[in-house]
Amino acid sequence: MAAGLPTEQKELPHAKRQFDALLDAAADAIVIIDHKGRIETVNPAALRMFGYERNEMVGRNVSMLMPEPFSCEHDDYLAEYRRTGHARIIGKGREVIGLRNDGSTFPLDLSIGEVQDSVAPRFVGIMRDITARKEVEKALQFERDRAQGYLDLAAVILLGLDQDGRIRLINKRGCELLGYEEHELLGCDWIDNCIRSDDKPGISRLFRKLVEGEAELPDNSENWVVTRSGKTRLITWKNSVIRDESGAIIGTLSSGEDVTDRRHTAEQLRQREEQLELVFQNAPLGTLTMDLEFGLQSANSALSRMIGILEIDLLGRSFLDLIHPDQREGLASQLGRMVAGEHTTLSRQTRLLPRDDRELLARLSVGVVHDADQRPKFLIGQIEDLTERINSGREARQLRDRLTQVGRLSTMGEMAASIAHEINQPLTAVATYAQAGKRLLDSGRADLPDISNTLEQIGQQAQRAGDVIRSLRRFLRQRKSSRERLAVNDMIREVVLLADVDARAHNVELRLDLQDDLPAVVADPVQVQQVILNLIRNGLDALRENGVADPIIIYSRLRPDNKIEISVEDAGPGVATEMLERVFSPFQTSKADGMGMGLSISRSIIAAHGGTLGFENLPGKGARFYFSLPTSVLG
Amino acid sequence: MRPRETEHRTTVFIVDDDAPVRDSLSMLMKSVGLEAETFASAMEFLESYDADRPGCLVLDIRMPGMSGLELQEQLNSMHAIIPIIFITGHGDVPMAVSAIQHGAADFIQKPFRDQDLLDRINKALEQDQHNRETLLEIRGIEQRLASLTPREHEVMELIVEGRPNKVIAGDLDVSQRTVEIHRARVMEKMKASSLAHLVRMVMRANQG
Numbered sequence: 001m002a003a004g005l006p007t008e009q010k011e012l013p014h015a016k017r018q019f020d021a022l023l024d025a026a027a028d029a030i031v032i033i034d035h036k037g038r039i040e041t042v043n044p045a046a047l048r049m050f051g052y053e054r055n056e057m058v059g060r061n062v063s064m065l066m067p068e069p070f071s072c073e074h075d076d077y078l079a080e081y082r083r084t085g086h087a088r089i090i091g092k093g094r095e096v097i098g099l100r101n102d103g104s105t106f107p108l109d110l111s112i113g114e115v116q117d118s119v120a121p122r123f124v125g126i127m128r129d130i131t132a133r134k135e136v137e138k139a140l141q142f143e144r145d146r147a148q149g150y151l152d153l154a155a156v157i158l159l160g161l162d163q164d165g166r167i168r169l170i171n172k173r174g175c176e177l178l179g180y181e182e183h184e185l186l187g188c189d190w191i192d193n194c195i196r197s198d199d200k201p202g203i204s205r206l207f208r209k210l211v212e213g214e215a216e217l218p219d220n221s222e223n224w225v226v227t228r229s230g231k232t233r234l235i236t237w238k239n240s241v242i243r244d245e246s247g248a249i250i251g252t253l254s255s256g257e258d259v260t261d262r263r264h265t266a267e268q269l270r271q272r273e274e275q276l277e278l279v280f281q282n283a284p285l286g287t288l289t290m291d292l293e294f295g296l297q298s299a300n301s302a303l304s305r306m307i308g309i310l311e312i313d314l315l316g317r318s319f320l321d322l323i324h325p326d327q328r329e330g331l332a333s334q335l336g337r338m339v340a341g342e343h344t345t346l347s348r349q350t351r352l353l354p355r356d357d358r359e360l361l362a363r364l365s366v367g368v369v370h371d372a373d374q375r376p377k378f379l380i381g382q383i384e385d386l387t388e389r390i391n392s393g394r395e396a397r398q399l400r401d402r403l404t405q406v407g408r409l410s411t412m413g414e415m416a417a418s419i420a421h422e423i424n425q426p427l428t429a430v431a432t433y434a435q436a437g438k439r440l441l442d443s444g445r446a447d448l449p450d451i452s453n454t455l456e457q458i459g460q461q462a463q464r465a466g467d468v469i470r471s472l473r474r475f476l477r478q479r480k481s482s483r484e485r486l487a488v489n490d491m492i493r494e495v496v497l498l499a500d501v502d503a504r505a506h507n508v509e510l511r512l513d514l515q516d517d518l519p520a521v522v523a524d525p526v527q528v529q530q531v532i533l534n535l536i537r538n539g540l541d542a543l544r545e546n547g548v549a550d551p552i553i554i555y556s557r558l559r560p561d562n563k564i565e566i567s568v569e570d571a572g573p574g575v576a577t578e579m580l581e582r583v584f585s586p587f588q589t590s591k592a593d594g595m596g597m598g599l600s601i602s603r604s605i606i607a608a609h610g611g612t613l614g615f616e617n618l619p620g621k622g623a624r625f626y627f628s629l630p631t632s633v634l635g
Numbered sequence: 636m637r638p639r640e641t642e643h644r645t646t647v648f649i650v651d652d653d654a655p656v657r658d659s660l661s662m663l664m665k666s667v668g669l670e671a672e673t674f675a676s677a678m679e680f681l682e683s684y685d686a687d688r689p690g691c692l693v694l695d696i697r698m699p700g701m702s703g704l705e706l707q708e709q710l711n712s713m714h715a716i717i718p719i720i721f722i723t724g725h726g727d728v729p730m731a732v733s734a735i736q737h738g739a740a741d742f743i744q745k746p747f748r749d750q751d752l753l754d755r756i757n758k759a760l761e762q763d764q765h766n767r768e769t770l771l772e773i774r775g776i777e778q779r780l781a782s783l784t785p786r787e788h789e790v791m792e793l794i795v796e797g798r799p800n801k802v803i804a805g806d807l808d809v810s811q812r813t814v815e816i817h818r819a820r821v822m823e824k825m826k827a828s829s830l831a832h833l834v835r836m837v838m839r840a841n842q843g
Contacts, residue, residue, distance in 0.1 A: 432749060
């Protein structure tokens with residue numbers, strides 16, 4: 001540290017006096033040193049600042065005013081400056097540390113000027129104690145750090161925008177959410193960079209209007225932001241505007257919360273509730289909720305249908321009203337014990353009392369719904385109508401059994417073919433043995449053992465044929481013939497279902513022409529359906545073999561003799577003249593691979609039912625096969 | 636040309652899986668003096684089949700294992716000439732039609748009249764005999780043709796085409812006399828009684 005003063009002070013006594021006065025009056029400490037660092041002049045402020053008497057300072061090296069290590073380096077620094085003219089401080093000023101007489105240090109602002117002299121340069125140092133300023137600065141920094149800490153700790157996003165919409169403040173949470181560093185965001189246009197594309201125009205317009213004072217900033221808002229990785233997050237904002245002293249808007253400050261997940265969860269909850277409501281309302285089982293005193297709170301449409309009471313009329317009524325009186329008390333005590341926590345669910349058969357006073361057997365299942373504190377809240381119950389289930393189970397089983405039997409019948413043709421083969425074998429042997437035996441006898445070459453053997457063979461083969469017939473009878477007898485009161489039209493419709501598969505395969509339509517309100521017949525449904533199926537199949541075969549695809553029509557009619565006539569009409573070639581006599585005889589067929597059994601069996605079935613099976617060739621083309629069944633006059 | 640019955644007697648081969656049917660058929664054959672052999676399956680027949688044995692085959696169309704139709708196929712692939720009469724059951728008509736299309740001699744439905752079957756068997760045996768005679772005749776002609784020298788064969792083909800000796804001599808660039816010598820040789824070796832006879836034999840051989 002150095003300073004220079006002109007030596008020719010005597011020539012300028014006025015200037016000297018002025019200078020001394022200035023030194024004395026200066027609030028800043030002023031020290032002038034020579035080129036070797038020796039103190040030549042100090043002013044009173046400097047003496048006060050460092051705590052020395054003038055004589056303690058003048059003539060000593062200025063390094064006395066600096067703490068280690070600066071004091072040692074000062075001489076070297078001066079020498080270097082003199083040699084190279086390279087200065088670090090001169091003309092610039094800087095903050096340095098000062099050392100007082102009492103050994104304490106303090107911050108000071110130092111500026112240095114050089115005084116060029118004929119002999120050697122001097123240096124003037126002007127110093128200001130900045131301890132107080134430093135303290136304020138430290139306090140300020142502390143406050144700033146603390147504020148930043150608050151911002152960073154905040155669980156919400158804090159966002160400050162200037163009136164141009166540029167980001168002026170964003171906290172750590174905000175940076176994390178968006179995936180940027182703070183410095184990348186500061187100064188950037190918020191709407192351009194962070195708002196979902198679709199929402200940009202709207203928000204941009206709103207912001208402009210807000211800054212121009214044409215719109216109020218909503219206290220709360222919500223929008224989708226886009227993160228660095230392109231994901232969108234839904235943020236709800238609390239907003240405030242920042243104004244200058246004149247009241248003009250210079251920016252906005254908002255705190256935002258990421259509600260994406262919460263919204264998602266809420267949406268899921270809502271959907272779940274909706275689904276539950278749908279399940280409840282559309283459950284095939286009767287479903288209800290009731291309070292702990294068994295008052296009905298809700299009922300679904302299945303329950304309403306089951307008991308014939310409108311949902312609205314059920315609400316508020318006691319559930320026990322729906323229960324058969326004999327069972328009310330028992331059920332009430334069971335439900336009571338469940339509410340009391342003795343058991344969690346209840347499932348039992350119950351007799352219900354629907355409005356029309358039928359009695360309805362049902363399975364009732366009840367559970368208790370608890371609140372968060374495990375206190376029983378309400379009861380939820382399901383009711384299944386067992387009468388319906390029992391009935392439908394029985395009907396389905398019956399229909400299935402019948403269709404199986406009819407189906408078995410449709411394989412009758414195949415069965416007949418194999419039976420024919422089985423019978424043909426022994427018949428062939430019998431005929432051949434007999435004829436060979438006769439030839440042997442006629443030739444006169446036969447001996448008795450030969451003839452005896454042949455006759456025995458004939459007997460055995462005849463026996464074999466008989467066995468086949470017996471097993472066939474056994475097979476047919478397996479199904480006992482039954483008699484039921486039957487609706488003819490229903491029977492026809494069932495068979496048509498079966499035959500329709502075949503018919504469609506051959507592009508033939510099965511058309512029904514059934515007379516309504518026919519009296520019931522008493523018949524074996526399976527056997528009668530076998531006959532109908534056989535007639536339809538014959539019709540289909542006739543059409544197919546002759547390349548015709550006209551519909552087959554099935555009629556039901558009540559005849560004047562009070563018998564029901566069922567007929568099957570096809571547009572095939574009709575029955576050939578040479579077949580007319582033998583249509584119903586066994587083993588007579590016009591089909592290439594037919595057995596000639598169907599019509600024969602059919603006729604016996606119908607005869608056994610007290611009806612007749614007949615046919616006629618239709619004028620033009622086609623044939624009509626018909627049979628009659630007596631109606632059940634006796635009921 | 637009466638080759639049969641020296642080594643082999645004409646036989647009716649019966650193939651049916653049903654023993655009583657087989658046995659009664661065999662008895663029927665014997666009752667009219669026909670030789671019969673029975674087989675319980677198609678395989679059994681194939682194993683003992685000898686193409687040189689004259690006769691006919693009475694074959695059940697439906698059999699477990701190899702069916703009658705499959706046996707027919709096998710025999711066809713072996714170029715067997717034995718006539719086949721199929722025995723069919725009720726409703727086997729489509730199968731029988733197929734059998735006829737593949738060369739079966741005839742078919743008969745069970746149960747049948749003995750005379751109907753015997754008539755068919757007799758017809759089949761006649762056919763077999765005729766087939767065998769034709770076959771022998773063709774083989775004889777082929778043997779004789781094989782005994783001709785290449786030059787004689789050449790001359791024979793021109794003769795059969797109906798060319799006069801003079802033209803043949805020109806075609807082959809030999810003297811007419813040489814052609815006449817060759818011609819005499821051909822007629823002699825082929826045992827041809829006339830030009831017409833020679834032409835018939837050559838046509839026969841070409842057919843076979």
